[in-house]
Amino acid sequence: MYVVGVDFGTLSGRAVVVRASDGAELGSAVHAYGNGVIERTLPASGERLPAQWALQVPEDYLDVLREAVPAAVAAAGVDPREVAGIATDFTASTPMPVLADGTPLCRVDGFHERPHAYPKLWKHHAAQAQADRITALAAERGESWLPRYGGRISSEWEFAKALQVLEEDPGAYARMDRWVEAADWIVWQLCDAETRNACSAGYKAIRQDGRYPSREYLAALNPDFAGFVADKVDGPVHELGARAGGLTAQAAEWTGLLQGIAVAVGNVDAHVTAPAARAVEPGQMLMVMGTSTCHVMNHDALAEIPGMCGVVDGGIVPGLWGYEAGQSGVGDIFGWFAESSVPPAYHDAARARGLSVHEHLSELAGAQRVGEHGLVALDWHNGNRSVLVDHELSGVIVGQTLGTKPEDVYRALIEATAFGTRVILEAFAEAGVAVDELFVAGGLLKNPVVMQIYADVTRFPLHLIESDQGPALGAAMHAAVAAGLHPDIHAASEAMGKARRDAYVPDPERADAYDALYADYRALHDHFADGAMMHRLRRPRELVRG
Numbered sequence: 001m002y003v004v005g006v007d008f009g010t011l012s013g014r015a016v017v018v019r020a021s022d023g024a025e026l027g028s029a030v031h032a033y034g035n036g037v038i039e040r041t042l043p044a045s046g047e048r049l050p051a052q053w054a055l056q057v058p059e060d061y062l063d064v065l066r067e068a069v070p071a072a073v074a075a076a077g078v079d080p081r082e083v084a085g086i087a088t089d090f091t092a093s094t095p096m097p098v099l100a101d102g103t104p105l106c107r108v109d110g111f112h113e114r115p116h117a118y119p120k121l122w123k124h125h126a127a128q129a130q131a132d133r134i135t136a137l138a139a140e141r142g143e144s145w146l147p148r149y150g151g152r153i154s155s156e157w158e159f160a161k162a163l164q165v166l167e168e169d170p171g172a173y174a175r176m177d178r179w180v181e182a183a184d185w186i187v188w189q190l191c192d193a194e195t196r197n198a199c200s201a202g203y204k205a206i207r208q209d210g211r212y213p214s215r216e217y218l219a220a221l222n223p224d225f226a227g228f229v230a231d232k233v234d235g236p237v238h239e240l241g242a243r244a245g246g247l248t249a250q251a252a253e254w255t256g257l258l259q260g261i262a263v264a265v266g267n268v269d270a271h272v273t274a275p276a277a278r279a280v281e282p283g284q285m286l287m288v289m290g291t292s293t294c295h296v297m298n299h300d301a302l303a304e305i306p307g308m309c310g311v312v313d314g315g316i317v318p319g320l321w322g323y324e325a326g327q328s329g330v331g332d333i334f335g336w337f338a339e340s341s342v343p344p345a346y347h348d349a350a351r352a353r354g355l356s357v358h359e360h361l362s363e364l365a366g367a368q369r370v371g372e373h374g375l376v377a378l379d380w381h382n383g384n385r386s387v388l389v390d391h392e393l394s395g396v397i398v399g400q401t402l403g404t405k406p407e408d409v410y411r412a413l414i415e416a417t418a419f420g421t422r423v424i425l426e427a428f429a430e431a432g433v434a435v436d437e438l439f440v441a442g443g444l445l446k447n448p449v450v451m452q453i454y455a456d457v458t459r460f461p462l463h464l465i466e467s468d469q470g471p472a473l474g475a476a477m478h479a480a481v482a483a484g485l486h487p488d489i490h491a492a493s494e495a496m497g498k499a500r501r502d503a504y505v506p507d508p509e510r511a512d513a514y515d516a517l518y519a520d521y522r523a524l525h526d527h528f529a530d531g532a533m534m535h536r537l538r539r540p541r542e543l544v545r546g
Helices: 058-076 128-141 158-168 170-175 182-191 198-204 215-221 228-233 249-255 269-276 331-340 344-352 357-366 406-430 448-458 470-482 489-496 508-528 532-545
Strands: 002-008 012-019 025-032 083-090 095-098 178-181 243-246 262-264 284-289 293-299 310-313 321-327 376-378 396-398 437-441 462-465 499-504
Touching: 002 058, 002 182, 002 470, 012 058, 012 470, 025 058, 058 182, 058 249, 083 182, 083 269, 083 470, 095 158, 095 170, 095 182, 128 158, 128 215, 158 170, 158 178, 158 228, 178 182, 178 228, 182 198, 182 243, 182 249, 182 262, 198 269, 198 310, 198 321, 215 228, 262 470, 269 284, 269 293, 269 321, 269 437, 269 470, 269 489, 284 406, 293 406, 321 406, 331 357, 331 406, 344 357, 357 406, 357 448, 376 406, 376 508, 396 406, 396 508, 406 448, 406 508, 437 448, 448 462, 448 499, 448 508, 470 489
Parallel strands: 002 083, 083 262, 284 437, 437 462
Antiparallel strands: 002 012, 012 025, 095 178, 243 262, 284 293, 293 321, 310 321, 376 396, 462 499
């Protein structure tokens, strides 16, 4: 029997057909979102969006079901009648306003030209003011859930974004019946049942110990926000790997699969990847490295770690505490530098060698000794998710001279992101949550220079997932559990997961050299941690864009 996993990313969705017995990936397909990420102007009206906005169009998600799933099944060459289940994962937090029947608010007459009617992508950071108030009030009231999120609530998450809708477009807030993660909305479209998954609810919707923040707390934030949970969020929360329902006739027509097959509850892209990498036991941390990096790990002990993104009972696999931390910009930082700051001669040289500019820069940077470039950088170009939880921080590069070359800066940026991961590892260790092993998934594992620098900086051997479709493979594993093909996600991971252990090991000499450079990074990190200068510098730019 076979299962289908569908990974909804930032720019595209991909589907993979997997044999449930052994995890063999038989066919896959990718469909790029027609509208991509909406950051500048709203397509429906041409309205210019303020700084730090990031929206999407729900129809793009449905197109993935219509295009990528049938193409993946065709590429696999399997009989659709032998597909037993389908599961999905999504970027998070990407919440959206919908009507009671699941219709996106942006499809409703009179709302398609209103920005707050659209899904807010994870990288929408324009709700920072609301997030700050949520955190400050929780601290003032001594809310028990706040330490479970490292002491700060992120502007990326559900409550801050919903409060922004209420305060900036109260008409849109009043018209929406439900506020739902796209991860749960896509499942709603597949099986015609509104469900909430334990991962999104716990990490992104402040649900701890079986409940959300109280009505009294919400009313203290804003009197009109008092009923937010009861009216727009609350409902049954399902264990990961559970069956949400059966595939509807409409969804069967979209996908080419059989009506009635198992649809698993939703999940989040990084968390769903852990079983695919065989990183489900306590102390096994997985880094999902792409445009950003998400660090997830299971543990049997509950601890409160400053600056973590959350700890959730059953947030990664049922029965264990799932921890999450992260970095808001990693591959995005390398991409920004390559697009904005690399001279034409480097692009010409890369083309002449049949390489991408990233491959060319990586080779040049990889030939350097540790510290040779004389630079130290902060990896905050897209803010800081852990441990400072401040999306208005910005990047810093110190030590540049007239002799600084592009490969010097490129290597310094790679090192900065590795140092950022080391900060997270040290925060876990200091809180008594031991990280015993480090696994890697995501597109950046293909870059040997990046991988070796991370091994040297962290002093951990790196175990690499052996799949180019980690989230989709992990989703397929949950489909197998929902369909009853494996008894639980541990069994599915053992049978279907893939990891190459000790793919990169730290070099002691380089690791020693990085200790000294890391001390400089921490000094710079701590100096700018309060954000005062960076926040002040951002304001003129935001006013101009507004």
